[in-house]
Amino acid sequence: xxxxxxxxxxxxxxxxxxxxxxxxxxxxxxxxxxxxxxxxxxxxxxxxxxxxxxxxxxxxxxxxxxxxxxxxxxxxx
Numbered sequence: 001x002x003x004x005x006x007x008x009x010x011x012x013x014x015x016x017x018x019x020x021x022x023x024x025x026x027x028x029x030x031x032x033x034x035x036x037x038x039x040x041x042x043x044x045x046x047x048x049x050x051x052x053x054x055x056x057x058x059x060x061x062x063x064x065x066x067x068x069x070x071x072x073x074x075x076x077x
Contacts, residue, residue: 011033 012020024031062070071077 005032 020031024034027034053076068077
């Protein structure tokens with residue numbers, strides 16, 4: 001963890017806390033490092049999702065009903 005790390009209070013479900021503690025011991029890493037990595041990954045996935053939405057912004061939208069109609073017409077449902 002860097003010198004500029006910020007302290008934060010996070011309330012975990014007891015089962016998640018136990019699992020995190022065991023994982024940290026098993027992997028010889030701190031719980032903070034594991035949580036930081038998980039948050040980074042979640043934010044990276046959000047960034048990828050937003051980029052995908054932006055790439056498809058100009059695509060025509062269809063209604064749910066039209067989607068079902070198309071799936072049925074092509075024997076998918």
